[in-house]
Amino acid sequence: MKVAQVSMAVMGLLLAGVASATPPHYARHERSASAGYDYAPVTRVEPIVRQVRVETPTRECYDDVRYVESRPHISDPAVGGRTLVGAIIGGVVGHQFGSGRGRDAATVAGATIGAAVGYDAAARRSASVHEEIVQRCETRYEKRYEERVDGYRVTYEYHGREYTTRLPYDPGERIRVRVAVAVAE
Template identity: 55%
Template sequence: MVAAAGPAQAERYGQSGAVYDYATVVNVEPIVRLVTVTTPVRECWDERREYAVDNRRGSSGGATLFGAILGGVLGHQFGSGSGNDAATAAGALLGAAIGSDAARRAPRDYERETYSRPVRRCQTNYTSTEEERVDGYNVTYRYHGQKYRTRMPYDPGERLRIRVDVRPAE
């Protein structure tokens, strides 16, 4: 039996000196910081929008027709013989053009109609709140009567697994 313990002990002397053990956690303090959290809030509402439509009461068709008739009559007065038909046609065309142009330039009688319809409007506002965030933990632990401190990303609980690296002091 003694022979089996000897080689195991001899192998241990050949290792790098690192072993793992457990230490007792004495104190854990969270590292807290305040952060501002901005959250978008979309607010929507319905509102009525008005539209105006101008409808003209008269049209240029009557003025064009009147100009064509008047021009045809005047053209007929100036023509004679076979040129009479050509003068009548030319007078009618010229009278129609003048009547149409005059109707376009004349002030019109408009009727304005107003319509409204619902329109959905939305706006994004932002609300800010302050929150506490844990950035890590300051951990105090005891190993073989000595106290040590470290910073960890999590709360280790009552026991902390540690690596003990023993080397000769030179």
Template identity: 45%
Template structure:
């Protein structure tokens, strides 16, 4: 039994070198036809469209008055003074009330100026970008018919091979 296994292993080892001796080489085949393969592909193109528009804006009348902040400071100071009970509290209340009242008065005066301003229009260019879908036919490959050793073959390639095509020929002994 041990002898039989050794013979089998020897037979396998004898086959490996013969497979390693298989011949592979390159030859050229004649190209009979090379037809492009077309595919429709889509892509997006940005398109900018511009137009002139009348855009409103408010124009300040230009006069600014200190009346709003002053009146606010007076009213705020009076309220702050009225809230305090002791002399020191009345002084602090008056100062804080005057500051807050002046700020509130300034805000009210600013809003009033904006409201009293008048609307004017100016022409400006306004642009929007949209995308258009476009399509085109592109060659994505070639169906190639070629002849080698009297036989005709077909394949698909990513480029046109020209008049001849390089092929790999493998020769392996049988038997």
């Protein structure tokens, strides 16, 4: 009886192994489905192009001529002398008007006005005008349009059907695809 039990156990194990084994054509698909990826040939690649505005700064400089008048300072002897003479003449003329305290005020006002007139006459006579070259610069922006590749529209074929996707790169002659198998109910 022991031999019969052992042979029955061996026979049971062999039958269980045969029953659980899958046919060879199913085994290939199971391996493929468990991997989850396959390769498909690419049939067409089209770049997706967009227009982009590009601004390039350009600095432009030019020389600008301006005329500067330089007025002499009061410490210049010619200007100081004319200012003093103007103040004296103005004071004498102002002293001729008014009486009492009004005469003193007229003298001071005449001297002040005379000094201003004398300084102005001296400054105009000895003033000089000279050219001064100043460089002026401006930044201008040159605008132009460029075409940039924004991605690629890729068409590929898998198991007799055609699919299209968008990729950020050109995949070449073949593309890796994810394969998903689901039970049809």
